[in-house]
Amino acid sequence: MLFIFNLFLIFLKSKKICFKFVILIIFINKTVGENLYFHNIRCYSCTSLDGEKLLNDIKDYNWHKWMENIRYVPYTDGCSDTFTPDIALRSGAKSQECENGICMKMSLMYLNRTSKVWRGCIPKSKNQIRTDCTKISSNEGSMELCTCDNHLCNNINKIKYNYILSILFIIFCLKY
Template sequence: ELICVVTMLLSVLAVKAQKEIRCYSCTTMDAEQLLQDVQDPNWRRWLENVRYVPHTNDCNDPFLTDRALRSGVRSQVCDNGVCMKMWFQQKDGTANVWRSCIPNAREQIRSDCTRISSAQGDMEVCTCDSHLCNSSPLQLSIVTALIFLVARFLI
């Protein structure tokens, strides 16, 4: 009986460990300026979260973990969520980064990158679902990496 109880407890802990990851949390953005520029109420509500993450230029790429942590970057628990890195570049060349967690989104959001270009500039949003994965400058999904490898062998 004791073995069954221990096995069950270890199984529960393993499932919890799989759902709970940590993500880096920081931004280089001026949150107040960003929120003034965004008119859409749904985007605005979500972007309010940028106010609560540490502001430091060490959040930029290349992301040097030790230096970033010394400058105030935190790692946060991301329960059943995905890590996110959002990169903006305005037409004048000004670039900003926001790294954070999107909690309770593991079932809805897959690991991937999406890039959007507009008259105002470019934005890239990358999501990933492993421990502290939002430190990389670019997160390639496994599918993207496989397509790239297959294409190289076919060419």
């Protein structure tokens, strides 16, 4: 809260219009952006994995219990590593609310260069699981599990609007 108050004071004291724009963007992002989705975000939900085959291959009880959630995820070939939201949503992928959780993307890359993906939500995991990527390799291929905590962030091709807007304003400020 003190940070927002200080931004407001800088905004009032600033003489340069360009600097005021930058401060205004930061102020709006801090006050509105973080609370826009409250505590629930949305995640893409789909898989290109054969869930039953995967479940038969997993022997560890805890992993098996967690992976059982794949049964409730829409299967679509549009849920590949070359994920395009419009195409994926038309082919059956969903956008689901993630109750106090984080989004995840699990990619399996087999030795024959084929890949399969599962995108979804890990509910009630915010502040318990950090956003990160973990890659595990074996003699059959590799698995990468990535987690993120922004709205529809389990789409690797997404560029955030706020970054583009900030870059445009910085360019504007440098020219004028």
